[in-house]
Amino acid sequence: MDHQTEWRLDAARNLAEKLKGKAGIRAILVGGSAARGYSDVYSDLELIAYWDRQPNKEEKRAIAGELGAVHRYPKIDHGHESALEIEGFPVDLWHKSVSEEEDILDRVFDEFSTDLGAHNVVDTVRTGIPLYGEELVRKWQERTEQYPDELARRFLDEYLPHFHLRQLHFAARRNNPAAFFNIMSNIQSSLFIVLLALNGSYFPTYKWMFKRLHELPVKPENLEWRLREMYRESPTEAAARMQEVLEETLQLVEAQYPDLDTEFARYGVDQPVPERFSDSPFE
Structure with a gap:
């Protein structure tokens, strides 16, 4: 594993430790370049928290505060909510519900959707590294093993x-x-x-x-x-x-x-x- 990937994964594990005890969070996945082994000096860190429901804005705001995060972009930017900065480093923290993710997997594997956004979700699941809720994530990853x-x-x-x-x-x-x-x-x-x-x-x-x-x-x-x-x-x-x-x-x-x-x-x-x-x- 190269240095750029290694230290980003270490940071992801530390953040996951702070998140995994939150009520409603079923799984935490590190995705993006760090999970794929593609990180370079410009890469941020992508974390996905999977909830048993869609969290509200207050819950997301509280989590960002507990992580010592600030928003990287102004509210007019569509990436404002997920794009955080922790200790000066860019971290994308996505909040998704389990049902939302499974609906996308169904679209790809049951309906054979060619929507590229859905396929990027599948690739993120396939290459992602579960840091919490491994059983749930592994179940999803098993679905990605056979390309229809x-x-x-x-x-x-x-x-x-x-x-x-x-x-x-x-x-x-x-x-x-x-x-x-x-x-x-x-x-x-x-x-x-x-x-x-x-x-x-x-x-x-x-x-x-x-x-x-x-x-x-x-x-x-x-x-x-x-x-x-x-x-x-x-x-x-x-x-x-x-x-x-x-x-x-x-x-x-x-x-x-x-x-x-x-x-x-x-x-x-x-x-x-x-x-x-x-x-x-x-x-």
Whole structure:
């Protein structure tokens, strides 16, 4: 375990000791970068307290006071309530009810929802480290161990059509870097979701895209380097590299799901380089 992760986990254990005796708290989980082993010098600490009900504002305020915490952001910020600062260090303390968490798990595993917010919750549960109420958390984690095939298929059906390069080719040739990088970033994001589905991996948020890609076994060769290079090379070279990556990804999809309809995705990947029309073809 690296130093940045280790001391954050030590801090989480100390905070959990102060929280676990509170009436109504069923479990405490450390999530985020510390639980995933992704912490760097900019990482905060994410703690989730699971209650048998939704706590009221007075209870949350009392807990923050007992922890010696102050709010990092003003009330106009949507993260005001959960974003705390303890001893000058940023701590996100989330309060959730057990039923709320289990409803999200049901949406993903029973209804096969492709909502990315719900999948981030699942990934947090899967990678989280229980500091209290381990039996409850382990029960949830058992549900995450088997990634449903139907869920993978739904993600592939939804995100493979984003493998479309027509507008990327145009933006690469029109000296429009804002449009080019916007389109390219969106395609890379969809590629990430496709590869998560192929590997039976849940969504850690785009913030951790490259760290999670590094962990995935099924992906195009040297993928992380190739995706980063697209932001350094010329737009036309980047578009060509993107075409290669998407083609290789489609081959992986078709090998794993030979019955899946990839016709439109292949149409999008095989988009030709735009023709130039300097002079009128009309007489």
